[in-house]
Structure formats: structure tokens, C-alpha cells
Amino acid sequence: MARLDTLLAPRSVAVIGASPDTHKIRGALLHFLRKNGFTGRIVPVNPSYTEINGIPCYPTIASAGEKVDLALVAIPANGVLAALEECAAAGVRNVIIISSGFAEDEASAPDLQHQITALAQRTGMRISGPNAEGFHNEVAKVTATFSPAVDRETDDHPVALQARIGIVAQSGGMGFALFNRGRALGLSFSSIVSTGNEADLTLADFVAHMVEDPDTAAILLFLESIRDPAGFAAAAQAAKEAGKFIVAIKIGRSAVGKLAAASHTASMAGWDTGYDAMFHRYGITVATELDEALSIAAALAANPPAKGNRVAVVTVSGGAGAWSADAMADAGLELPALSAATQAEIRSFIPSYGAARNPIDLTAQGAQGGGMLRTVGLLLDDPAIDQIAVVTSLANPARVSLDGPTLAGLLAQRRKPVLLYSYTLPSDLGRRAVAEAGAVVFPSMAMLARAASALVQAGQPISPVGESEPLPSSVLARLAYPAGPMAEHVAKALLAECGAVVSPSRLVNSPAHLADAAAQLGFPLAAKIQSAAIPHKTEAGGVLLGITDQAALERAYADILANAKRHAPNATIDGVLLEPMAAKGVEIIIGIIRDPTFGPVVMVGAGGVTTELFKDTVHRLAPVDEAEATDMIHLLRSAPLLTGFRGAPAADVPALARLVALVSRLADAGRETVAELELNPVIVHSAGQGYTIADALLVLSPAGPIGA
Amino acid sequence: MARLDTLLAPRSVAVIGASPDTHKIRGALLHFLRKNGFTGRIVPVNPSYTEINGIPCYPTIASAGEKVDLALVAIPANGVLAALEECAAAGVRNVIIISSGFAEDEASAPDLQHQITALAQRTGMRISGPNAEGFHNEVAKVTATFSPAVDRETDDHPVALQARIGIVAQSGGMGFALFNRGRALGLSFSSIVSTGNEADLTLADFVAHMVEDPDTAAILLFLESIRDPAGFAAAAQAAKEAGKFIVAIKIGRSAVGKLAAASHTASMAGWDTGYDAMFHRYGITVATELDEALSIAAALAANPPAKGNRVAVVTVSGGAGAWSADAMADAGLELPALSAATQAEIRSFIPSYGAARNPIDLTAQGAQGGGMLRTVGLLLDDPAIDQIAVVTSLANPARVSLDGPTLAGLLAQRRKPVLLYSYTLPSDLGRRAVAEAGAVVFPSMAMLARAASALVQAGQPISPVGESEPLPSSVLARLAYPAGPMAEHVAKALLAECGAVVSPSRLVNSPAHLADAAAQLGFPLAAKIQSAAIPHKTEAGGVLLGITDQAALERAYADILANAKRHAPNATIDGVLLEPMAAKGVEIIIGIIRDPTFGPVVMVGAGGVTTELFKDTVHRLAPVDEAEATDMIHLLRSAPLLTGFRGAPAADVPALARLVALVSRLADAGRETVAELELNPVIVHSAGQGYTIADALLVLSPAGPIGA
Secondary structure, three states, rough: OOOOHHHHOEEEEEEOOOOOOOOOOHHHHHHHHHHOOOEEEEEEOOOOOOEEEEEEEEEOOHHHOOOOOOOEOOHHHHHHHHHHHHHHHOOOOEEEOOOOOOOOOOOOOOOHHHHHHHHHHOOOEEEEEOOOOEEEOOOOEEEEOOOOOHHHOOOOOOOOOEEEEEEEOOOHHHHHHHHHHHHOOOOOEEEEEEEOOOOOHHHHHHHHHHHOOOOEEEEEEEEEOOOOHHHHHHHHHHHHHHHHHEEEEEEEOOOHHHHHHHHHHHHOOOOOOOHHHHHOOOOOOEEOHHHHHHHHEEEEEEEEOOOOOOEEEEEEEHHHHHHHHHHHHHHHOOOOOOOOOHHHHEEEOOOOOOOOOOOOEHHHHHHHHHHHHHHHHHHOOOOOOEEEEEEEEEOOOOOOOOOOHHHHHHHOOOOOOEEEEEOOOOOOOHHHHHHOOOOOOOOHHHHHHHHHHHHHHHHOOOOOOOOOOOOEEEEEEOOOOEEEOOOOHHHHHHHHHHHOOOOOEEEEEEEHHHHHHHHHHOOOOEEEOOOOOOOOOOOOOOEEEEOOOOOHHHHHHHHHHHHHHHOOOOOOOOEEEEEEEEOOOOOEEEEEEOOOOEEEEEEEEEEEEEHHHHOOOEEEEOOOHHHHHHHHHOOOOOOOOOOOOOOOOOHHHHHHHHHHHHHHHHHHHHHOOOEEEEEEEEEEEEOOOOEEEOOOEEOOOOOOOOOO | OOOOOOHHHHOOOEEOOOOOOOHHHHHHHHHHHOOOOOOOOOEEEOOOOOOOOOEEOHHHHHHHHOOEEEEEEOHHHHHHHHHHHHHHHHHOOOOEEOOOOOOOOOOOOOOOOHHHHHHHHHHHEEEEEOOOEEEEEOOOEEEOOHHHHOHHHHHOOOOOOOOOOEHHHOHHHHHHHHHHHHHOOOOEEEEEEOOOOOOOOHHHHHHHHHHHHHOOEEEEEEOOOOHHHHHHHHHHHHHHHHOOEEEEEOOOOOOOHHHHHHHHHOOOOOOHHHHHHHHHHOOEEEEEEHHHHHHHHHHHOOOOOOOOOEEEEOOOOOHHHHHHHHHHOOOOOOOOOOHHHHHHHOOOOOOOOEOOOOOOOOOOHHHHHHHHHHHHHHHHHHOOOOOOEEOOOOOOOOOOOOOHHHHHHHHOOOOEEEEEEEOOOOOHHHHHHHOOOOOOEOOHHHHHHHHHHHHHHOOOOOOOOOOOOOHHHHHHHHOOOEEEOOHHHHHHHHHHHHOOOOOOOEEEHHHHHHHHHHHOOOOOOEEEEEOOOOOOOOOOOOOOEEEEEHHHHHHHHHHHHHHHHHHHHOOOOEEEEEOOOOOEEEEEEEEEEEOOOOOEEEEEEEOOHHHHHOOOOEEEEOOOOHHHHHOOOOHHOHHHOOOOHHHHOOOHHHHHHHHHHHHHHHHHHHHOOEEEOOOOOOOOOOOOOOOEOEEEEEOOOOOOOOOO
8 A cells, every 4th residue: 555545546536516517627527537437436525416427416525424535626715625624524534625716826815725734734634735636547547637638538549668657746737748648658657646736745745655656667747846855855765765766847947937836836946956956866857848758757667777878779761870879979878889790790681881880770671571670689789788779760551660579579678778769750550569569659869869868877876875974063063153154264163173174374363473474374375354244355355365475464464454444344353364375276166055945955166257157066965975076076067177187187186075075064964054155266286285275154044043 | 943843843754664563662653653643744664564554664765755854763773874874865854863872882883973973964964862762742743752751641630831841851761751740740841852962963952942942931951961062052042032941950960970971971071060150151040850840940931030039928737837938948038027918908817826927827717718819819919029839738639729710810910920839739629720720739848949949030130241341462462371380470460461459579589689679568578489380389388478577588588499499490480479468358269160061160269278168169151240250259158258247347349359250351261271270369358458369370271272
């Protein structure tokens, strides 16, 4: 039993306000439930009828004489609470509220949705919606939605894939559109669930259910925002452990999209960086198109993960071959030349104007008589190839160039991914023949390449975050310090306590100490005002760099203090921090972003203008270990600057990775209190020479624990 | 009459080697020609038959008793030349060689294809192919191909768009796949032509024909390489002037794709920068997917160009609305909030849980009773909206939410683009209803957004390159100078003659002149070795920067000469060039790339590591005028550095644009002789302060005129 089985596979379903009029939603619910073969008890509830189309109708839910598993509520919003109370009193286990007019509706009573939440918590009755479009369970034959997409008489698609995909969507229209398009691709589904406003049950609850549901092999999400991040994380982790892939379309990425999503679901969508970091953490593949999400899900459900990114393309058209090569390259895949032996074998059965290199152009002639699948067989045996893409034409209404049973036999081995694309629209015969063999025909070349790329990702399991040493208790205590910014020297002392390398420095309070400090540190020096009240020192005239002698140092000291006084007359000044000028290196930024949904996200980026102009940053949920920090660094487009660009010496990436991991642990430990943390720039020196943290900003939340 | 009418709309067609066996290509040709309703004379030629399926068959083409317009040749390669000679002798006007086994075939006789080219030139008979898949002319009902995609009995798609699209493809498989998929989208076609190896007629000839052809409204290309760049440019220019849009899929972009294309078509594909620059020059839209190319062509053929990038989305699903907003933003389009008046009017007929802002969520209820098209009507009247995207569901097999005649009326006005997407697969009823109204349903959200973006581009006509002053005759003479690199001071003198601003400098040949030069120029100075034999001065130890006094200058002079001597003992040294160190500014690279197909391409890029790491460069065919050069500069992702980044002063973009245009004119004038030209870096100073060309490299082709 999966946790929401009484909701998604109920033995009895009541329709509150049931009607014989199928043009009304309440009537359509009853109609589809019966039409699609629900075998449990149907309980229409409406005082206006004694029976509807031959089913006894009850005046109240209480009079039904049984604790029903699921009640569907599609009556006007102002009657919903009373109906819920009656359901709860009658022992109804689950309710889906399909009615609109709640938090998504500007004109609704402001507290209406909160009252639903409270009712669920008070009574224990689980509630999905309001403003939900219901669900459809293909396995248990439960249609609890009015979506015309579940009208099974209207299509007759051959099924290619027996493994079932579950869909959880915060937009019913999009959830059922995925179902509609997915069946046309030959996919099978378990349940399609529309979650609506999520007053009680959220997307995370349904994902958790599907992870437990033995009939669900992979999960597709269409989502705007995650209301229960902890629940979602637990479900995503469980999915990972169960080997059930999740593919997500996340909308509300653009500014206008965010606004639209907010008006639609009554919750402001979170920041992209947080979602992307979370998806990465749990190995969730992100898609932006319906067919893309379906293609990826189909590829993951039908194939073993790819062991690497080496693809062989088998085609019957030279043009299709060259085009495939471009599409694969765009998706980050490689098309290595085949071994001389494999090429020789292929050449033995194709004409001389074909190509055996890769992409393999068998030509129409060479593909005949089993040449296509003979080639696939050779590639399955070739250890230099990780997956196989067959690019052909299935348009012929009278003939299919792929022998069904042979193809079925090859696919059933599941030795490597085998993906199929027809550049023409498949004829009915073509689609049926390959579907019977268990092959999905991808809807476009780009989708084929995207699916192949997702299979490569799926073959690279994300290692769990390594255990790291806890931060010193003195640091943890310090993170509960009085709110507001810390002066740089305080922040650096904290970083040093955590194990970061911090430059030698002197905090000077009197001109009398300048000479001694300079003697200790050596010229050239940097001098910086230190005050919790002046977090942005440069703007305050509080920073002077490249000081080369004692006279300049004395002038700098006086100037900095005078500037600070002018900038912030009442600020408490800790002094002027002197540090040796840093040796040259590559400028990097390390920071944290506080995602409102997922908490601290650690960021590493190229320094200077590059971060902003080229958005050359990588984000991960905090904490990360050194291995993940190293991955982050190497994902920067400007990573070559760190690894020996144009003959320059390689930089100290291991030291940088340690620092990134350390910052992420600090952000994690301070998730309740750290509002801002940025090391900018960190100057990374050549291999073995470490880094210099040129500046550090740490701000503790001024309003008590964040997110409380 | 369009120029290839006797080929593409012949009155008589001979099939050389005609056969009653439709499993043979020669038999299929005859079969399809008859089946698809060719009304002209069919001339089977085969000594083995006296008639085939009731048509008289001739032993030789000469015996047919008429000069036929078109002969189709699909006999084995080794018999093709003899057949061509017979055709030419019999006065055949055009031949299509479908046979393979020529330049695309490693095993073919090396000179076979050249002999075909020579025969065409000698006899005047026009030849398409070899290795072509023929053509299909929908208007004249001429099927001269064996592609199963022309088997019209196998589909029954409603036609949405009467304007016909022509297809020219260097891959027959892909050309006919475009036809196959396009009809399913409801598009109409004129001719689909497969050009094969292009021994005589090239892609450019067929494009030129379609520009003249009154039945062709837009042209789709699938191409690997352009063999006749001048002919193509003329055809593309004519298309632009005739208002016929061209959409191109260019394959062979990746390294493996290039190789595959080369093996397929026996010609090495050109560099991408050249193709992209050429496509930009002629306003050709580039696509990478079949459905993308079809969607763009459909959008351009069915709609007026968009006046701007402001899109309104009308939908019945909040989720679809937010998703649309993301997709439009990804495609560079804006979704402005609608005016208060328009919003109020929409709110008057939608429920309170809908949204009138943009994206407009009418909800299913609000869309009923004509709400959808009423909204479209409002948006057609709203001057703040440039195009309209309707995002809905057409899956319902029994009902369509769009009234056909009303939609037809709105579309027929052609006031603004109106694009339609169904997130579910349209039912047969849905597709037919909107097709009858003249609306194409785009195959995905991304394709819809891509089409909308192409309509915006189409609304921004590319201004012709302005006339610019010819370069001084002294410069033109200099470009015929002895081959090889020029020393920097020579190149700079040339640039100065063309009108570029070049820093004051002194070429010093003796230490005795150093003091005088320094007095004239002022410290700090840069000193650089000058020798045509040392084009890469830094690597030779020939550059010293930031020289601040006389002693350092004397040391620098001696060191540079000593380094040069060591680096290139036999080089003729012109001297050491002294220049004042440049003021600060933004580093930019200006260069030219010599495209093997399209000649000189001018490039502007961000300086330093940015060019290489982030590929932040923009390319255009040379020459460009200052307006186009300004566009190029603003297209750089690092353009903000030039326009006042983070409060910095704006740089002198007008001066930079003048320099880019000047370099492009120099490259154009020197297209026969200039092998390399790069100004790197150009330091652009603040507005009104011009630029400093820090280094200039100009290399004249060592092997005589390029491309000769």
C-alpha cells in the first residue's frame, strides 16, 4: 500500500452535488467515473435526485451508510466548507475540492482557504485542492476529473512502453496535456494528479505516494512552487534510492512567468537558483517542454542509464546523419569514429556510397534485409559505444524497415540505451510495428538528443554529500551574535576559526602603531576601515590599496578615518585593517544566496565583471563537500583560467574547493541567522600557493531567525 | 515563367530504363508520375519493352520523336554518361540523375562527376544531381521522385495555409521529410527539390527559380554547403526584394557533422561564421529542427511581420500562461501588462479567478461563448501589443472553443500576427476547425515562441549596406604589396591612410634618437620591435611596456633588439616603435576571418580572455557601414562595458563603430590579397576620447590572390 491509496485507488467515491447533466462539472465527474470503468461503489449525493442514471442518489453524505474513501466536491466556493464539515462528520477519508474561488481568486473571502487547511488538520480528513482538476488512475480505473483528456474513446494509440509514469501537476491543464501527449508517444501512465492550491495535500505528498506505488516507474512533475520543501526533499531522496527517476517542468522562471504563476496558484514562485540547486541535489532532470519531459521520461523508463556520452547514430540518409551529429554535439554528446573492425563489418553489407564511420549511413539499400538491426547488434557489442540512436523514416504505409521481433529482442536485453527517431511522421503501420517491439519514436531530433543526454546524466550517480567536520562551537555561538553586519576583521577571524586561510593583518587604532605594523607585514599594504556600521567600505572611501611607504601609509590612515567620519559620523570604528597586498591570481567570488524555499545556496563565480555580464556562476544547496565544490569550480565557463589558460600556471583549485565547502558549511550552520555571506574577491594563487580572501562580508539577520 | 520551368513543370518526362517493377526506382518513378496525376506526356525508354502499363515504351530517347523537357536517369552509374550523351543528342532540355555512385562514393571513378559537369557546359542541357532524389511539384502535379513521402493516398491532412512553400534540400530524405511533416501541420507546398551532388544545377539555381515562381510564397532550405555563393547571394537578394522569406536548416555545424556532410555530398562544409554572417546579410532565418523550420515558414507565410516584440498570450489555463511567459522570455519577447482599459473589458466576461493582466487566463468558463476570440479582437485593437499567441486545448473530440468563421475573419485581416498552440494534441475535429479558419497549430510551445521571434525579426528590415567612401588608391595599391606580414608601423600607417586614428609614435633606429623621441612623446612609453619577419612580437621578447624614464628606455631599446636578434637572427629590423602608453579603456578585438565560401567576414569581440572563454564575438560579411558596426557592438554580451557599466563612463562607441566599418572596407577591398587582419587590442576610451589601436597585424596572402 502506498500512502495515498485510499485517495488515488478508493473503493468508494462520492460526488457531492452529483448531476445527470454532463455539461456541468459535477455531472461530468459522475459520467467519466462510470464510463472509464470504475469498479468500486459510486455514491452520488444530491437532495434533488433519488437516482442518477440508475445509481441510487443520497440526500446527504451521512445518509450513504458507509465511510466513503473519497468525496469529490465541485459545488460553488461558498458552500464548500459546510460540505467538508459534513464529509468529515460522515467519516469520509479523503476529499478533492475541484471548486475554484479560493486563494487564487482576488474576489474570494480572504480566510476561506486557511479554514480548509485548519479543517484538514483538525479532522484528519485529507484534502486535495481547492482549485484542483482531480486525478485519473489508469491502473485502478478511477477517473476523478472532468478533463476531456481522460476520454479514452477519443484515441487509439499503440502502447510502446509498459513501465508506467506518474504525473503530479500544479496545473491540471498541463498535467492532463502531458497524459494526452504521452499516450500518443506510446507511453503508459499510473496516475495523473492535479494538486490545485494545496491547502492540505501538496505536490510532495503525491510524489511520496508515487515513490511507494509499485505501479509507478518514473515521475513527471509540472510545478510552479514547492510548498513543503522538507517533504519534497524526503520524497525526492526516496525516489533516488528507489531508482525512480523524476523529470520536472518548473514554470515561473521569468519575471512575468513568476507573476502569472503567483496569480494562478496563490504562492510566489521561488528563485530559480534554489530550485536548480535542489533539482541537482536529487538528480531531478529539468525540462521546459511537454514533449521534452515526456521524451526524457520515456528514455529513462525504457532504457538502462548510459555508461558514458559516446553515441553511435545509425541512419539511412546522409543528411540525417550530419544533422544528427550536430544535434548530438549541441547536447554535449560525442560521436566517436567506430573501430576499423566494426566499420569493416558494416561496409560488408552496405553500398560503397554509404558511410560506416559514425554517423553510419547505411543508405536505404543497406538498411534492407535486416541491415539496420544487424548494425544495432554490432553497436551493442562495441565497447566504445555507450548508446545507439536509430534515425530513419517510418512514413511508408506499406513497409517497415525494422523487423519488429528482432527489434523487440534487442531492446529487451537492455544492454545499452537504444533510441529511435523518424524524421518523417510515422505511418500507422510504422508506429504500431515499433510500438509492438517496445520502442518509443521520439518526436524530434532535439528531443532524441535531449533524451540521450539525460541518459548520460542518469548514468552518473550523484554521490551523497560527504560527512564534514562540524564547525567549532565558538563559531556556532558567534552566529547567534547581535544582528547586523560584522566588520571584515571579525568575519575573517570567524573564517579563520573555521579553518580558512586568512592573510596576516594588523588592526591599527593609532598612527603610533603604523610603523610597527608595516615592519611586521611589509610593503606594499592595503588599508581598510573596519566598522560594523560600514559594510560597503569602498563606497565610504574606506579602502586604499598599494601603499608603498611609511609616509603614504600615514596619509592613508588619516584619509580613511576622515572619509569614514564624513560617511558615517556616528559609526563605531574598530580601526584600520592593514594587510599585505595580495599576490596575483585568478579572481573568484564565493557567496551564499538565501533561497526562501530551500535555505542557503552556496555560489561560486568568476570574479570581476564576468559574474554579472556572463552569469558565470554555479549554485548548489549548502552544504557541499570538497568533491562537489571541485565539480562546481570545474563547471564555471571560466574554469580554464584556473587550470592553466594559454600556458599560465594552474591555480590552487584544491584550496579553493576547501574554501567553498567551508563557506557552505558556515551557511548551513547559520541557516537560521546568516543573512549575507560573500567573499569577494578571493584571489586564487598558483598550485600549492593557496588563496587570499581580499574581502569578506558577513551579515547576521537583523530580525531574528530567518524563516521562523 | 520562372527559369527552371521546363525542368520543374515539364510538358514531357522521359524515364530512362523505365520498368513495370515498382520495387525498382526506375519503376517507382514511372508509377508515382502517373499516380499523382501528371497530365503531360510520359516517355518510357527501355529497349526491353514496347509498352509499360499501357504507355508506349521507346527503345532509345532519340526514337521518342520529340525533344522532351525532362529525362529521369536512375540507371547504374557506369551507364549514366552514355545516357546523358544520348539525351543531349536527342535535344532533351533537362536531366535529373538519381543514380548514386559519383563524387559521394569513395569507390567511384574519380573523374565521373566532372565529366557530367563538362557535358552540361558543353551541351547546354541542364542537369540536376547526380545522387539526387528528384522533385515533386504540387502545383503542376509532377512527381519526379521515388520518395514514399509523395504518396498522397497515405495522408488526409486538412490544409490551413493556402500560401505555398518551396523546399530546396541537399538531402532528399530531409527535403521530403519537411514536406511530410509540413502537410501534417496544414501547410501547402509548391515544389520540393532534392539537389544531390550539384554537378551542374546548384541549390542557388533552384532558389532563384522559386523567387521567380509565382506559386512560391516562402522558401525552406536544408543545406550542407553552398557551391555557388555569388549565385546564392543574388537569389537571396532577389528573395528579399520580392518579400519571399527564406528559412534555412544548415547542417555540418559540428566537427563530426562537417565530416558526415562532406562524405555525404562530396564537398567540405564551410565555416559557421561565414554562413551565419551570410544568412544575417540576407535576412535568412536559421533553424535547427524540421518542425522549427516549418513553424517559422508557416508563421511568416500566414502573418504580417510583427511591428515589435510585445506579445499578448491568451489562454484558458493559468499553468499554461505562466509557462508561455517563460517560453516567450526565453525567445527574447516581452509580455507587457495590458492597459487598465483592456484588462477591465476582459474582466467583464471572465470569472474572478481568471487573470486579465498578460498572460490572460480566461479560464475555461471565460473562454466559452466567444470569450477567446473576443479577447483576440481586443488585442488586435490594442496598440501596445504587437502579436497575439492563443494557447489553448483543441483535444476535445466533440467541441472546439474557437468559432471557425470568427477566427477566419480575424486572421484574414492580417493586422497583427496571431499564433495558435494547443497543449493537448488537437482532435481531428479541433484540427479541421482551425485549419478551415486558416490557422496553423504550432507543434510545441518552443516552436510557437520561436515563430513569434522570427516574426519580430521579419518586422525589422535589414537596411542595405550604406555606400561608403572608397579607400584611397594608395591603400589599394599597397594591398598588392609583396606578400607576407607587414610590420606594425606599416600596417598602422595604412590604417591611418584609410582614416583610422593612430597614436603618435616614433620609429627609432639608433639609441641616439631615444631622448628626442621620449621628449616628443612623453613617458610612460611602450617600445616594440618592428620587423615584417616578427609578426608575433611578444613571443619574441620584442615588447616592453610602461617605460617611465630615460635609463629604462635605453635598457628597453637594447634588450628588445637583442631579443629580436636571438629570436630571428636573419630578420630585417625596421627599428623599435615608441608610443605613449594608452590611457585606460575597454579592450576590444577587431579582426577579419576569411570564409572559404563567402570571403572576408569582419569580427568584433570583447578583448582579453573573454573572446576565447565566452566566445563573445559578432561576425558580419564585409563590408559593413557604421550603422551595422554599431549594431554589432551592441550585440556583444559585454556591450554594457562600453555603455556605462556599474556607473563607469560610457565608451566612445561611435569611434569604435567607425573603426570596425573601416576595417571591414579594408578587408573587402583586400578580399583577393589580405590573409589576416587583426587589431588586438583596441582600447576604447570614454565618450569623445576615441580609441587606441595598441597593436595591428596585417598579412598579405603569400600565395597570390586568395581563392584564385
